[in-house]
Amino acid sequence: MTDTVIAITLLWIFVFIYAVAASIDFGAGFWSMIYISRPQTEVTNIANRYLSPSWEVTNVFIVLIVVALVSFFPGATYTLGTVLLLPGSLVLLLLMFRSAFMVFSHSLEGFRKLLSIVSGITGLFIPALIIAVLPISQGGFIQTVNGAERLLMRKLFASPSTYTYIAFALGSTLFLSSLLLADYSKVSEKSAAYSIYRKGALAAGPISLLSAILILVAMKFSSPWLYTNLIRHSAWLIASIAAFTVGYITLLIGKPRLSVVSAIVQYLLASYAYGASHMPYIVYPTVTIQSGFTHPETFRALFASYIVGFLILAPGFIYFWRMFMKDRRYLKQQ
Amino acid sequence: MDDVLLARALFGTTMGFHIIFATLGVGIPLMILAAEVLYQRTKDTDYSIMAKRWTKAIAILLGVAIPSGTIAGVQLSLLWPGFMEVVGKVIALPFQIEIFAFLLEALFMSIYVYAYDRLSSSMRILSVSLVALGAVASAVLITNVHAFEGTPTGFRIENGDVVAVDPWAAFFNPGFYVTAGHVALTAYMTGAFAIASIAAFKMIRHRLQQKQFALHQKALLLSLAIGGIFSLASAVNGHGNAQFLHRHQPEKLAAAEGLFVTQSHAPLAIGGIVDRENKQVKYAIELPGALSFLAGNRFDEVVRGLNEFPEENWPPLFIHLLFDSMVGVGILLILLSIIGFSWNKILKREGFPRWMMWGFIASGPLAMLGIEFGWIFACTGRQPWVLYHIMKTADSATKSGNLGILFTLFFGMYVFFAVVTGLVMYFYFRRHPLSSELEQDNLSI
Ligand code: HDD
Ligand code: HEM
Ligand code: HEM
Numbered sequence: 001m002t003d004t005v006i007a008i009t010l011l012w013i014f015v016f017i018y019a020v021a022a023s024i025d026f027g028a029g030f031w032s033m034i035y036i037s038r039p040q041t042e043v044t045n046i047a048n049r050y051l052s053p054s055w056e057v058t059n060v061f062i063v064l065i066v067v068a069l070v071s072f073f074p075g076a077t078y079t080l081g082t083v084l085l086l087p088g089s090l091v092l093l094l095l096m097f098r099s100a101f102m103v104f105s106h107s108l109e110g111f112r113k114l115l116s117i118v119s120g121i122t123g124l125f126i127p128a129l130i131i132a133v134l135p136i137s138q139g140g141f142i143q144t145v146n147g148a149e150r151l152l153m154r155k156l157f158a159s160p161s162t163y164t165y166i167a168f169a170l171g172s173t174l175f176l177s178s179l180l181l182a183d184y185s186k187v188s189e190k191s192a193a194y195s196i197y198r199k200g201a202l203a204a205g206p207i208s209l210l211s212a213i214l215i216l217v218a219m220k221f222s223s224p225w226l227y228t229n230l231i232r233h234s235a236w237l238i239a240s241i242a243a244f245t246v247g248y249i250t251l252l253i254g255k256p257r258l259s260v261v262s263a264i265v266q267y268l269l270a271s272y273a274y275g276a277s278h279m280p281y282i283v284y285p286t287v288t289i290q291s292g293f294t295h296p297e298t299f300r301a302l303f304a305s306y307i308v309g310f311l312i313l314a315p316g317f318i319y320f321w322r323m324f325m326k327d328r329r330y331l332k333q334q
Numbered sequence: 335m336d337d338v339l340l341a342r343a344l345f346g347t348t349m350g351f352h353i354i355f356a357t358l359g360v361g362i363p364l365m366i367l368a369a370e371v372l373y374q375r376t377k378d379t380d381y382s383i384m385a386k387r388w389t390k391a392i393a394i395l396l397g398v399a400i401p402s403g404t405i406a407g408v409q410l411s412l413l414w415p416g417f418m419e420v421v422g423k424v425i426a427l428p429f430q431i432e433i434f435a436f437l438l439e440a441l442f443m444s445i446y447v448y449a450y451d452r453l454s455s456s457m458r459i460l461s462v463s464l465v466a467l468g469a470v471a472s473a474v475l476i477t478n479v480h481a482f483e484g485t486p487t488g489f490r491i492e493n494g495d496v497v498a499v500d501p502w503a504a505f506f507n508p509g510f511y512v513t514a515g516h517v518a519l520t521a522y523m524t525g526a527f528a529i530a531s532i533a534a535f536k537m538i539r540h541r542l543q544q545k546q547f548a549l550h551q552k553a554l555l556l557s558l559a560i561g562g563i564f565s566l567a568s569a570v571n572g573h574g575n576a577q578f579l580h581r582h583q584p585e586k587l588a589a590a591e592g593l594f595v596t597q598s599h600a601p602l603a604i605g606g607i608v609d610r611e612n613k614q615v616k617y618a619i620e621l622p623g624a625l626s627f628l629a630g631n632r633f634d635e636v637v638r639g640l641n642e643f644p645e646e647n648w649p650p651l652f653i654h655l656l657f658d659s660m661v662g663v664g665i666l667l668i669l670l671s672i673i674g675f676s677w678n679k680i681l682k683r684e685g686f687p688r689w690m691m692w693g694f695i696a697s698g699p700l701a702m703l704g705i706e707f708g709w710i711f712a713c714t715g716r717q718p719w720v721l722y723h724i725m726k727t728a729d730s731a732t733k734s735g736n737l738g739i740l741f742t743l744f745f746g747m748y749v750f751f752a753v754v755t756g757l758v759m760y761f762y763f764r765r766h767p768l769s770s771e772l773e774q775d776n777l778s779i
Contacts, residue, residue, distance in 0.1 A: 074419040078416070096402065096405060102397070295496060295499040323448075324448070
């Protein structure tokens with residue numbers, strides 16, 4: 001593997017981890033809001049018990065992605081930073097409301113409902129906006145005026161393919177979060193919450209699958225280059241659908257842990273296919289992984305620091321996992 | 335306003351907002367650690383109650399510190415794409431390592447807060463130490479990038495391309511130690527004085543409830559001790575910062591002191607207004623020779639004046655006021671903590687006179703003002719450069735427009751969250767008063 005391929009692979013891994021973790025995070029905030037008036041089901045409790053310790057860690061991955069992009073592909077930063085000014089700032093504004101209000105809602109009993117509603121709803125807008133990076137990166141929405149690149153916002157939000165992505169983001173957020181929380185409630189032995197989350201996952205799963213298929217259909221017209229490449233990777237896509245089916249069946253028969261694993265495999269396969277088809281472009285057709293790549297010396301130093309950093313932090317992650325995902329004293333508290 | 339000015343205003347506002355929460359996020363964990371350690375050593379439950387209440391405060395503040403920091407990080411790329419291109423190629427390491435510091439802090443903060451009852455006392459101390467370590471490491475590392483902007487090292491620009499990159503030379507740029515040291519020390523002093531303010535305020539309010547008064551007085555003395563030590567250290571180290579400017583960014587020091595003519599035995603101008611037309615400082619108190627001594631530890635040190643530099647490269651001259659205010663805050667707080675601490679521990683007087691209490695109450699906001707002044711001084715004093723003598727701020731700014739509306743939106747949002755965070759703190763601690771925790775404690779013993 002060349003340095004550029006290692007770098008884009010690492011970036012892809014971070015994006016994948018964030019995509020899954022953030023879907024669960026934002027989705028959990030949404031479920032916590034929806035069931036806030038029905039405390040007896042414990043749906044809200046379960047969501048908050050997951051969110052409270054984990055949201056900070058999830059948030060670090062946004063920063064990690066931005067830093068990895070800037071440090072591995074500074075050339076791409078220039079273009080992306082310029083064109084994403086408006087949508088990026090909008091995401092930042094929403095993120096501020098979402099995170100702060102979520103934290104405040106645990107501190108101000110009197111305003112809990114209002115604060116949860118704001119954070120639950122802003123939390124759904126965030127993935128819907130972030131995913132717009134994908135159609136932007138596929139080309140057609142950037143225009144160069146007097147040497148400066150500009151995003152064609154109108155065109156972006158008039159394009160049906162953008163909405164297929166948004167539908168996919170929302171579907172996946174609800175699907176992944178309810179699936180994980182179904183498993184979490186089962187481990188915590190909260191049967192009412194479990195059955196609600198299970199129903200949520202059973203409903204959202206097909207929506208996410210359907211919107212993924214719509215993405216492909218719309219892509220055929222909006223980004224034929226990517227569509228052709230994806231069809232070349234269709235084995236991965238079929239395997240992904242198979243993983244979805246396995247996950248759906250295991251959920252139906254009441255094995256949420258298996259179902260979570262299958263869903264992660266499903267997304268892994270699909271996003272590999274997408275990522276591989278997108279190569280070598282970061283932003284089509286101007287920025288490629290080669291044209292945007294960082295200085296090789298910097299890359300080597302960064303790579304070393306990733307290895308050392310994650311090795312040092314590994315015990316911390318393991319301890320964290322044991323404290324919040326497995327410890328029955330935490331899970332079963334009322 | 336033109337786009338570059340708007341971009342500067344927007345980024346400066348974001349940083350000015352983030353730094354409030356970030357500084358407390360560095361300073362208060364140290365106070366929590368101190369309280370936890372004191373609790374283990376003295377078994378005085380007052381310290382354990384302090385640790386818990388400060389932790390709750392930090393948990394609320396982090397709800398703003400983290401998203402505002404995320405905004406800062408992303409905005410760097412959105413507003414200064416030209417600058418970040420160089421950062422990515424040369425000084426990416428501190429950003430990268432900072433991620434690990436964030437993760438360390440986030441993991442152990444959650445463990446400390448949400449697993450508190452399941453931790454042994456040594457695990458508690460370890461967790462809160464790792465939180466404090468993560469916080470100060472992230473401050474040191476981000477400051478490293480700021481130091482690099484002042485003393486860019488480890489690369490060359492040839493025909494617009496970045497060449498001859500040495501990432502470790504960039505990391506250990508000449509400004510790193512002294513700048514990062516100053517930021518860490520001042521964050522510790524500010525965290526301590528923030529606690530001192532609240533403790534002093536509560537002492538006035540609860541003069542008659544003995545137990546509460548006693549707890550707040552312990553908190554006050556602890557924070558005066560820690561604040562005093564760190565404000566002394568910040569001043570000593572700040573002296574190092576000034577000498578560093580003398581060697582590496584002479585026009586910044588000249589502007590900070592309103593010095594126009596290069597000279598030995600240069601005077602230190604305290605206060606006053608720097609007059610660009612007549613090239614002098616009006617209404618200032620002048621200490622003859624003091625600036626030379628400050629810059630080089632000797633009165634005949636030659637200090638370079640602004641006249642040596644082309645006027646279009648001068649920093650804005652109002653930074654003189656910012657610099658003096660920062661130093662003023664430092665000296666005031668050193669005096670205040672020494673007087674307060676000796677009053678109680680050496681003179682062994684009961685209680686504090688009222689004027690001193692109001693001094694303590696003002697100390698936290700004053701320290702925070704010092705932080706704001708210092709940063710605006712450091713960043714504005716670097717103008718017109720984003721990378722000193724290499725890249726102009728104007729050349730690195732985004733060209734995408736629409737900045738007016740974004741500035742308005744972000745500005746409004748920061749005002750909103752400043753107010754709301756204050757209200758959340760107020761209502762939370764009013765609903766969970768200290769008196770109820772002290773009672774609980776009585777029952778459980
Ligand atoms: C409570 C806050 C506080 C206090 C009391 C002081 N400082 Fe400070 N100072 C800062 C907070 C600060 C800061 C906000 O942390 C800065 C901004 C950038 C930096 O590196 O630290 C800073 C920067 C800064 C710089 C500029 C460094 C640069 O641009 O690279 C100098 C020369 C000093 N300080 C000097 C001093 C001196 C001589 C002080 C004497 C008491 C002092 N500071 C007290
Ligand atoms: C946290 C405290 C900080 C505050 C309050 C602060 C404040 C400011 C202000 C007011 C400006 C606008 C300057 C002007 O145009 O007059 C600015 C610009 C800037 N600062 Fe800072 N800053 C802080 C920390 C940092 C750090 C740690 C970095 C490095 C990563 C940094 C990098 C920049 C950059 C790149 C600019 C824009 C380019 C420029 O104007 O030179 N700042 N900051
Ligand atoms: C010297 C001034 C600064 C100090 C002392 C400081 C310190 C802190 C602290 C203590 C936190 C909370 C950390 C956590 O809980 O994870 C934080 C968050 C953050 N800061 Fe700053 N910061 C400074 C300037 C900056 C600048 C200039 C940037 C942008 C480049 C930045 C980016 C961030 C980010 C991205 C976060 C959120 C991290 C997360 O997701 O957990 N900070 N900062």
